[in-house]
Amino acid sequence: MAELPQRQTDIGPPHYEKFLPPVIKKNYGQWSYHEVLSHGHMVHTAKSGDKIWTVRVASPRLLSTTTIYEMCDVADKYCGGHLRFTTRNNVEFLVSDEKNVTPLMEDLKKRGFLLGGIGDGISNIVHTQGWVHCHSAATDASGLVKAMMDEFADYFTKTSLPARVRIAVACCVNMCGAVHCSDIALVGVHKTPPRINAETLKNQCEIPSTISSCPTTAISPDPKTKSVKIKLEKCMYCGNCYSVCPSMPIADPVNDGIAIVVGGKVSNLRSNPKFSKLAIPWIPNNPPRWPEVVAAVKTIIDTYKAGAKKHERVGEWVERIGWEKFFALTGFEFKAQHIDNFTFARETFRTTSSFKW
């Protein structure tokens, strides 16, 4: 191997200023307003009168270098070599010359990029690694995202909803990403306790940290096997023990599945940020296209679209009509699993006789 260049440590990331388009550098902190021109592009106007057009396209987040080079080719041609990514993993091409906007959009379409994701629709789905790269995944994430976004592509490219609908996918309850405060989120869940491999556990795992990893104190030492045992009725299948101890695998192809939670948001617009709450506790894992999951999400979106007022997010709509009404309108079965019996349970019980039939 050729000699390597001299490494440096603790230099931190490159300074962002090096990467800003000139019009952004010039008008930094001096923007006046923006206008959404379509689901795929918008324009920001600075106090100086300068403008910058943004053209947004979808991304599966998992990108090959080949595709990134192609994005670079496009940005070189129309954007002076500037592009950025959004917090929801879309790609934005930044144009300072208006005459480049239409040719850029045409070129992107011709190359097969999907323009959209701006405004009151469904933007890119934030998601985790799933079977592509994670040891604790109860389902795949990229496949669920692809199956859903194919179904809801029109809400990305052209059709508006009452407000933004932020969807997220977490392949297990570790929930890398802001899944627990999304309008609609899918979460990979287990239904069966971990299996203990006593033979490997004694060498592979630290017993005190394995015991303390359990939120329900279901795990205790098993001196006979120099391993641990699980009080099965206490286990809630969170998989945290497996995170610290590989000898307690919890994945179960038959019983692992998807839970759907709804009504969360992170913005403070109108109402306070909200957690997402359980709509469906379990749907079977059915790759490659998870039709039951896609159908359930479609039911939520259709019901929301029909019932919400303009600007109302999913959670705001549900809180206005009431959760009892949400279950009635969606037809989702209400089960014992919907009733909280964990940390925050008492705050969720209805302490009034007012509710809707």
Next chain:
Amino acid sequence: MGKKYATPLLDELKKGAFPSFVTEIEKAAEKTEYARDLLGLLEQSYREKLTHWKHGGIVGVRGYGGGVIGRYSDLPDKYPGVAHFHTVRVNQPSGFYYTTAALREVMGIWDKYGSGLTNMHGSTGDMVLLGTNTESLEAIFAELSSRGWDLGGSGSAMRTPSCCLGKSRCEWACIDTMALTNEITQHFQDEMHRPAFPYKFKFKVAGCAVDCIASIARADMSIIGTWKGDIGIKQDEVANYSKTMDIQKEIIDMCPTGCMTYTGGKLSIDNSNCNRCMHCIAQMTKALSPGPERGATILLGSKAPIVTGALMSWVIVPFIKLEPPYEEFFELVGKIWEWWDEHGKNRERIGELIERMGFPTFLKGVELTPHPAMIKSPRRDPFFFWDEEDIQR
């Protein structure tokens, strides 16, 4: 190079309108054995409904305790290309802006040593280079760092801070999110690269209450821009909006505090009752703007549900000016980390520690003054503690 394995299930996911991750892996498989074997392994997962990745082993680069996530397949003999499939977290520039030259440079390095697959970007914000072997790590790091790139955080350390694009393109940004994020990252390089905390600690910086970076849900410290003073109103622009919008219905009636009126074509705001939710500004951005005194609210504690339930960050500093050199801010972070270091258990997030020890105990420990903005309501039980100086002896 053609395909190594038949992948009928994954092939289904190449169809449809949305860009396909399978197509991306196939593009990389034109170049690397990693990606070719990833297709085989992933097809098997789709067939069996089971992941084929093992726990990460301890791998990394010399002098760092994080930034690389070890990943091994449990079928190394069947798919040798992904026997090792480690992740390299490259610290992204604030705001996720790139020049094509910079991106091409990183991708060139990755094509030389890795799978040709990336995540743009990971949940925490890093540019994620997905899949390489242990032997290549030092070379990748030398190539990256000699060109001005560094690794992000992992493990029980400060994680790579990230932010919305703030003042670079948004008229609502009340603080310079990109400058602050860069400053935090540079200030705490040691805390990021050499894990020494009880558990992870994440910073996310949002320019306003719209919170496009989701800081309130997924940062141990959430910094959210806001203002004091009156919302700016341009009545002529309000008049323009009235031609396309029902201002009474969409703005006045949806204001959560009822502090706005619209009579005789004139919009008025009782700013003393405004809670700065941003709805009116977001809907009428040409007419309304955040008030003149800009700063941020600092909130602490959010995390995902593991272990005892998800938390959202709560207010610990109602208002702070955040301007260079950010002395007051860094002093506060230092006190919080010291208190966490002293009291936190292994794998206990700061939010969980505050729940265990009590919010008043935390405030005292880090010398913050209690303020009604910190709570939704005062306590409803009569079980409260007093200090020795409150008691007559």
